[in-house]
Amino acid sequence: MKTKIKxxxxxxxxxxxxxxxxxxxxxxxxxxxxxNMDELEDWKPSxxxxxxxxxxxAQARKNPEKTYxxxxxxxxxxxxxxxxxxxxxxxxxxVMVGQACTADLAADCECWKPFPTDxxxxxxxxxxxxxxxxxxxxxxxxxxxxxWWLGHFNRxxxxxxxxxxxxxCFCTECSLEHNKLVETxxxxxxxxxHLVRAIHMGGRCIDCGLCEEVCPANIPLRVLYKEVGxxxxxxxxxxxxxxxxxxxxxxxxDELMLPPGPR
Amino acid sequence: MxxxxxxxxxxxxxxxxxxxxxxxxLAGVSRLQYPPNIRVIRVMCSGTVSPHHIVHAFQRxxxxxxxxxxxxxxxxxxxxxxxxxxxxxxMEGLLNFAGYSPERLRLEWISAAEGVKFAEVVREFTxxxxxxxxxxxxxxxxxxxxxxx
Numbered sequence: 383m384k385t386k387i388k389x390x391x392x393x394x395x396x397x398x399x400x401x402x403x404x405x406x407x408x409x410x411x412x413x414x415x416x417x418n419m420d421e422l423e424d425w426k427p428s429x430x431x432x433x434x435x436x437x438x439x440a441q442a443r444k445n446p447e448k449t450y451x452x453x454x455x456x457x458x459x460x461x462x463x464x465x466x467x468x469x470x471x472x473x474x475x476x477v478m479v480g481q482a483c484t485a486d487l488a489a490d491c492e493c494w495k496p497f498p499t500d501x502x503x504x505x506x507x508x509x510x511x512x513x514x515x516x517x518x519x520x521x522x523x524x525x526x527x528x529x530w531w532l533g534h535f536n537r538x539x540x541x542x543x544x545x546x547x548x549x550x551c552f553c554t555e556c557s558l559e560h561n562k563l564v565e566t567x568x569x570x571x572x573x574x575x576h577l578v579r580a581i582h583m584g585g586r587c588i589d590c591g592l593c594e595e596v597c598p599a600n601i602p603l604r605v606l607y608k609e610v611g612x613x614x615x616x617x618x619x620x621x622x623x624x625x626x627x628x629x630x631x632x633x634x635x636d637e638l639m640l641p642p643g644p645r
Numbered sequence: 646m647x648x649x650x651x652x653x654x655x656x657x658x659x660x661x662x663x664x665x666x667x668x669x670x671l672a673g674v675s676r677l678q679y680p681p682n683i684r685v686i687r688v689m690c691s692g693t694v695s696p697h698h699i700v701h702a703f704q705r706x707x708x709x710x711x712x713x714x715x716x717x718x719x720x721x722x723x724x725x726x727x728x729x730x731x732x733x734x735x736m737e738g739l740l741n742f743a744g745y746s747p748e749r750l751r752l753e754w755i756s757a758a759e760g761v762k763f764a765e766v767v768r769e770f771t772x773x774x775x776x777x778x779x780x781x782x783x784x785x786x787x788x789x790x791x792x793x794x
Contacts, residue, residue: 519742528744528781535785563697570785574697574704577743581696584735606742613738618731630731634724637717641734 384422386479386502387451391419396451396477398441400434411437425503429487433592435461435549442471451477457491457590459498460623461549464588467628470552482506491591492608499625515605516612531606535573537599544579544593544603550586550622557582576606583607585614585629588622617641654774657702658683658711658767661691663721664756665713671760679764680771683711690714691752692725696736699750703740704783709749709774713766716754726754746777 390396391414403412404423409430414422438452454462459478465471480498485507488496492513497506519527545551545558557578558564564575587607594604615621618630618639630639660666666687672679688694691714702710712733714726730752737747753766 522744524741524744524746525781526744527742531743532783532785538785557697563701572704573783573785574700577700577739578697580739580743581700581736584739609742610739613735613742617734617738631728631735634727635731637727640717640727640730 384424387414387422387453388419390451390477390479391416395449397445397448399451399453400438400441401453402428402430413437413441425481427481427484427504429484429490431455431457431590431592431595433547433549434458435465436547438462438476439465439470439549439552442475446472446475449475449477451479453503454478454480454498455483456493456495456497457588457623458549460495460588461590463623463625464550464586465552468550468552468586468632479503491589494589495623513605513608515602516608519605519609531576532573534601535576536570538570538575538601539599540569540571540575541598543596543598547592547596549590549592550588551582576601576603580606580610583610585618585620585631586622587611652775652779654682654708654771654779655706656683656709656711656767656771656774657707658685658713659688659691659694659698660685660755661714661721661726662687662689664715664719665691665753665763667757668713668755668759668763671757672763673760675760677760677764679767682771682774683767690720690722690725691729692720692722692727694729694732696732699736703745703749703780706780706783708777708780709751709770711751711753711766711770713753713755713763716756719756745781745783748773748777749780 387399387401391399399414400411401414402409409428411432411434434452435458438450441450462476462478466473479502480500482497482501482504488507488510492510494509496509558575565572587610589608589611591604594602597603620627620630660669669685691712694712699710714729717726720726733752736750740750741747751770755763
């Protein structure tokens with residue numbers, strides 16, 4: 383990590399680089415610049431995950447003229463790709479250096495691509511093709527599934543953690559805070575709170591799972607968004623996070639791409 | 646004497662201003678009979694119906710939601726209804742996964758000349774909801790948590 387990132391900073395290819403630094407024995411995301419590049423550490427595998435794409439987005443918005451580098455995992459690379467497509471980040475202003483996830487982390491995440499396109503650090507491990515949790519839910523009868531979800535949604539404390547940590551939730555105004563759509567002063571919130579968020583994740587969620595990791599109530603949000611992603615892929619053949627293509631909900635398209643239905 | 650109250654479905658219908666609403670109008674002036682279970686909301690285009698509104702309708706106790714717009718190719722806004730069908734297809738899958746019957750959401754294309762079709766769709770949909778019964782509660786409740794977990 384030292385040499386590669388240092389070189390980018392020294393050459394002036396990037397103005398800042400988002401990587402990790404050990405603080406009190408823990409990995410923390412850290413912005414390295416020319417001034418503090420001597421603090422760069424050697425790369426080592428870890429399971430620490432942070433919304434690094436979101437930090438990058440915040441900095442890029444503040445300093446639109448600057449170029450930033452970022453150390454990405456598979457999911458973080460997908461997030462950056464998605465932010466390109468939604469015109470939130472400039473392709474020319476971002477340099478990505480990839481790191482692969484460990485096999486343990488990939489299995490834990492049920493990740494379908496636990497490595498970025500170019501792996502600079504670590505060894506790429508086998509992806510997990512199917513989510514066991516989604517399959518478990520799909521086998522359930524409809525009524526039980528509703529009860530299962532409502533039982534989980536019931537614990538929601540409406541902390542907005544899932545939204546705040548989400549790397550692809552880039553809107554500056556959020557419909558979840560609109561009191562005509564989601565009632566304020568109500569706990570647990572209407573279960574439509576979670577469904578509305580799920581709808582917004584359609585064609586956007588890159589399956590990083592930070593939402594579930596950060597949830598203080600342990601709501602299995604990732605399963606919900608995994609299914610959302612699966613639906614979009616099945617019906618429209620679009621998988622968020624790929625380098626090309628666009629979410630089917632961002633453009634009208636032509637008649638040929640419409641799903642079957644009444645005509 | 647106690648009589649069991651008969652279940653009357655409550656259906657929210659979102660009709661597009663240019664075709665389906667006029668179709669409903671035609672059904673009215675032609676004096677066609679259809680069940681009084683629908684509550685019509687006129688929208689400028691079926692493509693303006695946000696999934697929020699659909700979820701919100703169910704949250705507030707609607708037993709069914711009907712969305713009707715112009716036929717593909719006839720949209721007043723050229724391709725507004727392309728978005729409607731994309732969203733509806735996605736919503737169906739999502740409602741199903743959330744454990745809600747996707748049959749409670751229905752998308753139909755009804756033109757301004759199809760008063761008969763409008764009456765027919767409402768009749769059919771009302772009957773369908775009647776057989777499905779009242780919609781399950783959408784409210785997250787502590788009781789359910791203990792029952793399931």
